[in-house]
Amino acid sequence: MLEIKNLHVEVEGTEILKGVNLNIKAGEVHAIMGPNGSGKSTLAQVISGRDVYDVTNGEISYLGKDLLDMEPDERAREGVFMAFQYPVEIPGVTNSYFLKTGLNEIRKHHGLETLDAADFLKFIKEKAKLLDIEPDMLNRSVNEGFSGGEKKRNEILQMAVLEPKLAIMDETDSGLDIDALRIVADGVNRLRNEDRAIIIVTHYQRLLNYIVPDYIHILLNGKIVKSGDKQLAFELEEKGYDQIKADYSSIKTKLEETV
């Protein structure tokens, strides 16, 4: 579904991603872990189409299309969804109206009929119930005055409504207490299915106790330095990023010597 080849990304002249390769198939859940500044959020944002980043080299193919050639709204309509690390407030615009607009754009794109207000209300109420979200949240302004936990749950609700093919969870666990984390993880698990790929971007291993990934990749200084299955998370928990960093430098040094 998603193939990233030799991706190099700069912001204002500073290189942040330095040749990332990643291959993700439908139905898989991949976790991307790394310390602050390793470039993991940049990777999430580049996939979702934020244009403050300059892609200087490499390519991303999504369902056989050149993803980098698509505008962010086009990507969203093609099924790319990102749950934001910091969901944005839009005062005066109800959650329900916002989501209806987005969903109808996506439906139009796929040649489906748009939902009217009544149909949409029925649809979204079902989704909210499925995720144990109180309907009151639908009538409030988008993320305005929401608690940290409510904001993240709102992201999961949006994911449930927009039904993406590829969902990226950008540090969804940040700022959540353990109860909120469990609720959010539970929501993501319910949205796991064989047609949908999920990328979980996180600093900590703890989220992966609740959402068990198929693969884990460790991103360090703009490169994936290690990939493995869920065991890798435990290894990381034990050793910490510093150890991995040290291992990585020694490998690099050796590599340089052999060259």
Added chain:
Amino acid sequence: MGNILERDQQQAEISSEEVEKKIHKAKKKVTEKDTLEALGNREYKWGFFTDIEQEYASPGLNEDVVRFISMKKKEPEWMLEWRLKAFRNWQKMTEPTWVNVEYPPIDYQSQRYYAAPKSKEDGPKSLDEVDPELLRTYEKLGIPLEEQKILSGVAVDAVFDSVSVATTFKEKLAEYGIIFCSMSEAVHNHPDLVKKYLGSIVPYNDNYFAALNSAVFSDGSFVYVPKGVRCPMELSTYFRINSENTGQFERTLIVAEEGAYVSYLEGCTAPKRDTHQLHAAVVELIALDDAQIKYSTVQNWYPGDKDGKGGIYNFVTKRGKCAGVNSKISWTQVETGSAITWKYPSVILQGDNSVGEFYSVALTMNHQQADTGTKMVHLGKNTKSTIVAKGIAGGVSQNSYRGLVKVMKNAENARNFSQCDSLLLGDRCGAHTFPYIEVKNTSSQVEHEATTSKIGEDQIFYCNQRGISTEDAVSIIVNGFAKEVFKELPMEFAVEAQKLLGVSLEGSVG
């Protein structure tokens, strides 16, 4: 290889805060570009010109022109005298300079002060006599004048340059004793009411532009709602400037007798022209005991092109008086047009327990300048006023809120709440707030809140990421910002106002 490694290590030392800063900088650039593209280049769709035979006063302003206008309207002597008095006063006055707008001096002698479509001697008696070209013009503007085509709940007075060309639903309103006609007609048919109220709220020498209007006012609407009558439909006037180098000086007067209620709407458009045109209107509202007047405006005069060429100079005096106890006057305005807007719809709260409200959205793009706000003057006991002003500025426009809350000595327990919010769409525009507060009574309470925010790249990207285009995203965000004011507009106007901002209507569900 060694070089690459070295560079790797060097770059690893750039802290994550520095990267954050760079991201922030990059985001700012993107916002500017996107929002301006989305909003700045809106087409002015109402800019066409109707080619119709017109009758003009020669350019220039002197007593003869005032007499000409009065003669054209076959006015009684008292009306002419009033105009001349105003004109002589105006000559002694000077244009106000305290306004936060800039424009080259206006040459009052190069403007025309009267233009009217040529018609039969006494003007059209019914729609059948109105020039079909004029009917087509209004239809094109979305205001069909044939009664069966109009939204059934709205009666319309259509003013074209200096004259009213048609007023709909007059007979139906007459059944309730409601008078809804053009100002010219009112001078002839209801002279006692006009004499009693015209200039009673905005005197002929009130200010420079009001004096000018009093001297040369052409048409406008007159509304009289008798005691105890609730007007069964929305009344509206649609003002259209058509002729070149011609000013429009309309005058509107609304009187609500004891216990009466009326909701009145006005809309305005003009053709695109390279030269500036003058529009100086006066609106007076009088609410007696327990009466309510709701006055809504969607102002969409031609704003000039993106380089600031052309556009209407909109200098307007609007004032209402809550003369009776428990009366209420509510102003709602959506100001999106005009090169310059100078306008402060005000309420004099004279009756005890009376209520004044002002809800405003002012959008300025490109080179537009707006200096708008309100005055709430509390005279009576337990009087209450609410001010909600939302300014949206983009391009190199300047958007100012200017407001006065004045509580006089006898206004026991007066209350005011003011909220002024500004939204900036870019780095080169300005939002300003000039709140003046004068309180002479210790039992009163005055509150003022103000915020300024910028439309964020984060907000736009968030919408994009949910499948919404940048253009729609800007509209949705601006619409959300202005929502508090839009909900005060009557339904038909709310739709028009939101369309004006390029916004699709937010459904009533959800």
